[in-house]
Amino acid sequence: MVSVINTVDTSHEDMIHDAQMDYYGTRLATCSSDRSVKIFDVRNGGQILIADLRGHEGPVWQVAWAHPMYGNILASCSYDRKVIIWREENGTWEKSHEHAGHDSSVNSVCWAPHDYGLILACGSSDGAISLLTYTGEGQWEVKKINNAHTIGCNAVSWAPAVVPGSLIDQPSGQKPNYIKRFASGGCDNLIKLWKEEEDGQWKEEQKLEAHSDWVRDVAWAPSIGLPTSTIASCSQDGRVFIWTCDDASSNTWSPKLLHKFNDVVWHVSWSITANILAVSGGDNKVTLWKESVDGQWVCISDVNKGQGSVSASVTEGQQNEQ
């Protein structure tokens, strides 16, 4: 059974579109149609407003915490076509960088695994995906994938970092050769998998087709050391699929339908050890799912959103910071 452990009254003046716990589960960032991003300290069941960040000129769709090794950094994206990176310096939160490289609403932001450096992927309604890489001293390098999805891109999610070959200690100063990958979901009903080539360019590696309407969210599950890779996707068509690929080299992804809901499904999110999937949808419910012995996905709880209880992201603790 799932129970509410905390309710945070954010005092947002309009709909809240995203709520994300930081890496340690001590802070909560929320963003809203009221154009603000708020950060709360939620330790020990409390809620203390730490920051009320203004800077966007439209509804803010998503927030994402970077890995703590880079400090306290939060990214937000908005209808105003901008991505803002906020940073905490000496106890105060300030705008650290603004990326205005999109022609339309930016719908999703996701930080890459910290092993790759400080890299942010952004998906936009202009169909493009941009990748911001921090190069030092306040500078960010931008790579853009144009026309990643026709009509628009709604979601981006990074694959966990896996070093190919053995994990022997690298000679000092050298970075291991990671193969960087991420997944994106778009208005073309597709999920696409992207891979960085040796020359630094990003190439579309796979197309996953199963949805009959806009893909609203994708979530690449954390790695638990098994050779399988797993991706969850959800769509306007009310369906949630679990995609699995048994072998990194085989490249065949097979979808399994988790459930067909009666309304649009907005978000999917994995628990830290990837054993529980949280799904939230237009039917005003958040449900938690787990794979059972015989490979079927079973709903292990039901949390009604409307009744003053917080969405699954709080009870599930830290989610897919990847």
Next chain:
Amino acid sequence: GKELDGEPTVTVRAVNSRKNQMCFDWGPGRLLVSNEPPSNKKEMCSCPFIYIIRKDVDRIDERLTGKIQKSQLVRVSKNYRSVIRACMEECTSVFAAKDPANGRQFSSQVSILSAMELIWNLCEILFIEVAPAGPLLLHLLDWVRLHVCEVDSLSADVLGSENPSKHDSFWNLVTILVLQGRLDEARQMLSKEADASPASAGICRIMGDLMRTMPILSPGNTQTLTELELKWQHWHEECERYLQDSTFATSPHLESLLKIMLGDEAALLEQKELLSNWYHFLVTRLLYSNPTVKPIDLHYYAQSSLDLFLGGESSPEPLDNILLAAFEFDIHQVIKECSIALSNWWFVAHLTDLLDHCKLLQSHNLYFGSNMREFLLLEYASGLFAHPSLWQLGVDYFDYCPELGRVSLELHIERIPLNTEQKALKVLRVCEQRQMTEQVRSICKILAMKAVRNNRLGSALSWSIRAKDAAFATLVSDRFLRDYCERGCFSDLDLIDNLGPAMMLSDRLTFLGKYREFHRMYGEKRFADAASLLLSLMTSRIAPRSFWMTLLTDALPLLEQKQVIFSAEQTYELMRCLEDLTSRRPVHGESDTEQLQDDDIETTKVEMLRLSLARNLARAIIREGSLEGS
């Protein structure tokens, strides 16, 4: 809960209701973690229970037979139960003492614990003890007596009164004693009645005799089951005869008792209130109708007892279903029902683990963990990680999950908030003990970055050394050097002086260490050594170009000494370096910004250096010329 510390066994008491960790379904109960180590175990571990138990069993495995093993397991099971009971007592005292307003909360907490113990106890009897027909009933009787405790307070009331046999509840007491098979005590009560009303003395005595002569299997009794059955049959028939003869017709109470002792269902059901629950009804029924019941027949009686007792008025509750599943010997069902009913993983995780040790669980191939035991332990351990101090317990549990324990630990351990250095060190120790190098690296990096941002360079340096992070070590070393340039002195000298082999981590760090060594040598007046070192730092290219000016400036006092320190050869080298620096030719690999600034001060410095070098060269040549050979 208390902060757990490294090695020794620690008791974690039932935690207060504010720490909502694992919630129960049946009530507003809250966190329950209770691991009280058995007193004779002083094993090292911050997770007393499961670890210690495992040690126990492992030791036995190498020794002897199943029999000993079983008794050990039973003992372990009893320990668990005593823990639950201790918790109940703790709850009672803590909560009741503190706040009467918490009364409702604490009473439901206690009832949940009581239910847990009830279930565990039954599982112990059926699955671990595996009591056969005969002893089975005795165990079940004990079980019921332990959990339906009103008898004692009733007894105290009645016996404490002036005229016990005239007390309102006298007959209730006698009845419930009979229902619980406590016939000796019942007889004593009856003798009081006999004393008080001589008219009924006769029938009381007869009843007393019946009670005395009921055949029952007592521990240590050597009669066989068949003998017992036979005797019991005879006794039963004797009771039957008394009923037929209406011997007790004058006393409705005694007649009712007789019917109970005959196992008459209707009579038993009349005592619903005293029985208070269906499993009491079940056991009493078995006692007086089939005392040698076989384990495999239990479920039939259980189901019908439940049905009869509820009488269609209410439906079974989760607890009832769990107990039924146990009577049916369906272990998986028990675990499943418990998992659903209790949103707390402690109970199922530990019970399952114990049952696994009894080799009772067939291995289901689960995605998570190779079997149900690991699956549940993983769940329980994950839950512990959300708690500020119980995460250490979680570590130990993960250690006992052979399939996914390690990777789960890897994922969880990085998420522990590192509020204090002490906590960070604890976490790192855990990782290092398990060779989780990636996690060590990641955590050290986080700490190093934090230290840099707070300008604690020494701390940052030691974290980056621990993380074996060359790039970061370089970054921090640069900061140190920059600081030195600005302030003219080093911070954290101790650290830099004692780098040892760690110095090799990065070139910049090596330079930092060597540069400091130069200063030390100079301080110890080992000028020749200092001079050589200084020069080698430049010629070996360990020193970053940006620092050369500083190094050359450092050379000045050595050049100005009365005795000649730099040889002619060395002086030529220095001059070459200076020219290199001032020529403003972009050197391969260096950026524009690192070139010499066209500054008045810089120009003066360069002039001074040139002069000094020239003078030293002259002196060196003269000195070397006047020595024998060269």
